Amino acid sequence: MIKKPKLVIMDLDGTLVDSQEFIISATTVAFRDEGLKVPKRENILSIIGLSLTEAFRVLNKDLNEKQIKKLISAFKNCYNTFNQExxxxxxxxxxxxxxxxxxRNEEIILAIATGKGLKGLLQILKAHNLESFFSKLQTSDFYPSKPDPTMLVSLMKTLKIKTEDAVMVGDTDFDISMAHRAGIKSIGVLWGYHSISRIKLMKPTAIVENFADLEQKINELFRG
Known part of the structure; x- marks a missing residue:
């Protein structure tokens, strides 16, 4: 039985929601509208989890700051169209x-740490009636992109949670690396966008294949 407050930090895209088709579509439209070569599907999937600024830098290392800003604007406009529809x-x-x-477990605190912006995150939570589930939302609007640990460090400081009482759950090596840098446990999930080999390479505390196993593993990690 869990005896004291524990913090479970969830990634969003690829962990709780399957957003790949929307992200691929918006990225494709953004690059095409700017007259740039559209990245391959697998390359787009590989950067999900990063902030848009960092993601576009990875997808095209020749981009300047003006181009990145235009891509972000085009991407968000496309996403807004999805939301309007x-x-x-x-x-x-x-x-x-x-x-x-x-x-239902009063000793567990739920939070989100995502590369998504706050507006997009809130739209998804509202659509799925999840607004009341999370005590804190950490987004790329206010913190450096994953795998920088700042959003986790800030979260634990705000909630007064010790590193040994927190776990990060995500589908990418960015999530696992961020957890390592913050000094907390990590669980890699296999239904998202990074391969098992990429996740294993980062040596998470645990790897799970479904939500039932994830719930069990969280309880195991915090037991005692």
Whole structure:
């Protein structure tokens, strides 16, 4: 039985919601509208989790700051169109049940740490009736991109949680690296966008294949 408050920090894209088609579409439109070569699908998937600024730098190392700003604007405009048409990234199967189970445990605090902006995150949470599930939302608007640990360090300081009482859950090596740098546990999930080899290379505390295993592993890590 969990005896004291524990912090479970969830990534969003590729962990709770399957947003790949929206991200690929918006990225494709943004690059095409700026007259730039459209990145390959696998390359776009590989940068999900980073802030848009960092993601576009990785996708095209020759971009200047003006081009990056234009790409971000085009990307967000495309995403806004999706939202206006009520096209929202779907939750992974069993994600909400998993969150409901953790939420019922009064000794667990839920938070989100994402490369998404706050506006986009809030739209997704509202669409899936998840606004009340999370005590804190850490987004790329206010913190450096993953794998910089600042958003985790700030989160633990705000909530007064010790490093040994926190775990980061995510589908990319950016999530695992960020957790390592913050000095906390990490769980890699295999239903997202990075391969098992990339996740294993980062040596997370644990790796899971479904939400049932994730819930069990969280309880195991914090038991005692």
């Amino acid at each position: 009520q096209l929202i990234s779907p939750l992974y199967e069993n994600a909400k049940n998993f969150l409901e189970n953790l939420k």
